Amino acid sequence: MKEKRQNNRKWLGRTIFVLATLAAAVLIYLGLDFVISDDTSSLSRVTILNFYQEESVDTVFVGTSHTLYCVDAVRLTEKLDRSVYNLSTSGPDYVKLYYLLKEAVRAKDIDTAFVEMSISRLGIPGTGTATYIISDYLKSFPNKAALILDAEDETEYMNGFFRLRRNFTAIPRISEIKWLINKKLEEKYILHTGWEQYRGRGEWYRTGDFDRTIDFDGTDTISKQEIVPEEWEYLTKIMELCSRKGIRLVLYVTPYSVPYLIQYRDYEQIVDMVRGLADEYSVPFIDLNLIRDEYFHLEPEDYTDFEHMDTEVGEQLADFLADYIRDPDRDWFYDSLRDKYTDDTVYGVGYRKSFVTDKGIFSKSTEAKGTISEMRLQIEPLSFSSIDAEVVLTELSHDDTTDTWSDVHTYTAIQKEGNTSSFAVPYDPSSRVYYRIEVFRTGTGELLFETESFFREWSEDER
C-alpha cells in the first residue's frame, strides 16, 4: 500500500513536471513570437483576418496582387446588394489560390467565386514567402497544414509552421522590441506607408505612373511548354472544389498594360488552354483585357506598372463587373486582342540590356567576365501591327533647382534588326541615367511614341 502511494506520488510528480515544462515552452514561444515576429506591415494579415471578421460573405474574389489593387469589393457590395470580399494576396501560385479559396469556402457561405488566372504563375513554382503570408493567418489548422505540406519543400516545414523561426534572423535590439510591442498594442493594427492604404473588404490602394517601357528580362512570361504540371493540377482542383460545393465559379484575367500583352508572345495560346479547361468544367472564363471599349477602357496612365492596374480606376472596373454579373450573356468582350487593337498604334517599347567586355557580351553584369566597357540597349517598339519605325534614344539631365529637363546627348543606333535598334551607352552603375525614347515612322517622321522621361532603373545585379 505504501509502495503504491509512493508510486502514485512519483507519477504525479512526473506528470506535473512534463505539463509544467510544456506550458513553459508554449508561453516562451508565444512571448518571443509577440516581441520578435513583426507582422505589423503585412497586407495579407489585414486582408485575411478582416475576412474572418465579416459577418457574411457570399461572393469572393481570390487572386494575386493584380486583383488585390484593382477589384473594389466595397463598390461591388453596394452595386450588387451582395456581400463581396477581395481575398487576394501578393504572389500566390495555384497551390496557394486553391487553399485560400478552400479556406474561404470553409469559413463563409460562399455561393460565387471569382478566381484570377495569373497566366505566368502557371509556369513559375510558388515562392516560400507567398506561402507564409497566407498560411500564417489561416484559422483552420488542417487547411494550414495541408497548404504548407503541399506548397513547401520538406526543409521548409519548420519555417512554415513556426513563424518565430523565420523571424528570428538576428538578435533584436531593445529599441526594436519596444517599437514592435507598441505597434502591436495599437488599436489600429493596420498598415500605413503613405502610398498603400487599406480600402476595406480586402482591397488595397495603390497608384503610380507607368512609363510604358518593358524590360523584356524583367517580366514573367512563359511559353506553353513551360506550364508546370502541379500548377495545372491545382487549377483543376479549384474547379473541382467549386463543382463539389455548388459554387458558381468564374475564372478571369485582370487587365494588363498593352505593351505587356504585345510582348507576351504566348499569351493568347495559354489563355486558350485555360479556356479549354474551363469549358470542360462548364466554367465561364473572362479575359478583362478584351472588354469592349464602350464598356470599359483603360488609358496608358491607368497602370502603376506593366501588370498592375491603378486602384483609381477600380470603381470603373467594379461597375463593369457588377453589370457583367447581372447579365453575363451579353456581348461584353472582343474575341481576341487583334480584334480589339486593330491599328498600328505604338503602345510602348520593350528593351533588353547586355554588357560588353573584352571577353565578350553578357546578358547580366554580375556574370560578365572582365571589365565592362559599355552597355547595349536593344529597344523594340511594341505594336499589334507590323510597322516600320525608327527609335531615337536621348540621354537627359535634370536640374533639381529649376525642375527642368534638358537633352544631354542623342545616340545613333549601332545596329537595327527589324524594328529593334541597339544603342551603345556608357556603363555606370553608381549613377542614375535618364533617357527619352521616341519612335518615329520611317519615311514620314511621324512621332508614334514618346516617353515623358524614362528612368532606366538599375537592376539589383547592376547596383
Place this chain on the structure above:
Amino acid sequence: MTATSLRFLAFVICSVILFLVFPRKHRWIALLISSVAFFLISAKELILFILFTSATVFFAAGLIEKTGKQGDDKLKTPGLEKEDKKKIRKETSSRRRLILILTIVLNIGILVFFKVFGFFTAAWEALTKLFQGGAADVPALLVPLGISYYTFSATGYLLDIYWKRYAPEKNYLRFLLFLIYFPHILQGPISRYPKLGQELKKSELRLTWDNVAYGTARILLGCFKKLVIADRAGIFVSDVMKTPGLTGGVYLAALILDAIQIYMDFSGYMEIMCGVSRIFNVELEPNFNLPFLAVSVPDFWRRWHMSLGSWFRDYVYYPLTVSSWNKKITKATAKWKGTYLKKIAAVILPVLITWILTGLWHGTGPGYVMWGVYYGILIALSVTLSDKVQEILGKAHVKTDSVWYRIFRTVKIFIIFMGGRFLASSVSFSQKGQILRRLFTSPSLSGLMDCGLRTKDFAILALGVVLMIVMAVIGQKEDVIDWARKRHPVLKSVMILFLFFMVFLFGIYGSQYDATSFMYQQF
C-alpha cells in the same frame, strides 16, 4: 530519411506504437518490422544486399559450428591413432577456414566493389575528359544503406564464431534484427553480437519512464549538436573550402570548424540513435568517449568512433601482430633488443596496414590512404616513444596532471586531428598547398564574415562549443544526462527549455541554409 527530419520523428513515434502493440516477449518482432520498414522506406531496392549478407553469414556460422562439432565427434571415436587424430583436426580446421574465407570474401567483396566503383567512375570520367574532350556518361550506382556498418558487424560475428567465442544464433530473424536494427544501420556503431544481440534478446523489452526520459534527453542533445553546431559550422567550411584566395586566418578558422563539425555531426547522430534505442530499452554501444580529452593519439582512437577502432583492433591488428610473418620480422630484429627500432619493428607493419585499411574504409581516394599512413606513423611512434616522453617530462618537472598541461594536451590532440582531416579532405593538392602557404603568410581574418555566416552565427557556435566543453568536464565523472536528471526539477526544466529553444530557433533547417545530411552516412 535523416535522423533530424520530421519524417524520422514520425517514424519513431509509429515504431513506439507498434512496439507497445506487441506483447513484451515478442517486441523484438516489432523492432524487426520497424527496421525492415526503415530500410524499405530509405532504399527499398537495396534490401536484397543486407538479406544476402545476413543469410550467407547466418548459414556459414551454423556450418562452421556444425563442422567443428562433427570433427570433435570424430575425435571421440575410440581407438584412434595419434596420426589419425592429427589428420582429423587438420581437415576440420581447413574446412572451417574455407567456409569462413569464402563467406568473408563474398561479403567484403561486395563492400569493396561499391567502395571502388565510385573511385573508378571518377577516374574513367577524368580520363575520357582528358582524351576525348568530354566526360563519358557512367551510370551512377546506388550504395546499399549502411553497407560498411552491417558488413563489418556480420564479419566480426562470423570471426567470433570461427574463434569459438560463443555459439551462433539459431534464429535467423533474430540475427537479421541484429544486423538491420534501424538505430544503428545508418552510421553505426558497428555492433558486436554479444552486446547488441543480447540486448535485443532481453526477456522483456519495456517502455519505462526512465528510458523514455533519458532517451528523449539524448535525442534533444543530439539535435543540438547536429542542427545548431555541426550544420552551422558546415556552411562556413564548405564556403571557404571552395573559395580560393582567402586569407590564412579564414582558412585556419575553417579547419578548426571542420574538426568541430565532424565531431558534432557524428556524435550528434550517435546521441539521437542511442536515445531512440534507449526508448525501446535497448542499449547501443557507445561510439564516443570525450575524444578531445585523450592523453595520446592511441588514446584518442580509443575514444573516437570506438566501435570501428575496436573492430579493426580485434579483427585486423591483433591477428596481424600474432601472424607468422610478423613473428618472423620480430625474430629478425631481435639483435636490436632494447632499442627503439626493435619496438617500432614489432608494431609498424600491423599498425600501418590496420590504419591504411581504416583510411580506405572511410574512402578510396589518395587522401584517405595518406590519412591512414599519417595516423599509422603517429600511433607507432606514440606506442614506441611513450616511455621516453614520460621520462623527459619527469626530468623537466612538468606537472602532467595540472590543468594547463591538460589544456595543452587537448589542443595538441585537436591540432593532430585537424591535420588528419585536412589530409583526407576532397580539396585538390594544389589547393591544399595554397591553404598551407596562406596559413603562414597571410594570418589575417579579413573576409571572415563573407563566408556564409554572420556575427550571430559565430556567437551561437561559440556558445555551443562552450556548452560542449562544460558537458565534457561533467562527463568525465558521470554521464551528463544522468547528472542533469539529478538536478532540481526547475533547473531540469530550464535546461530542457534552453536546449529545445536553441534547436528550435537556431537549428539549421530552412530556406536560408542548406542543411547537409549526416557526414558518416556515405559509408
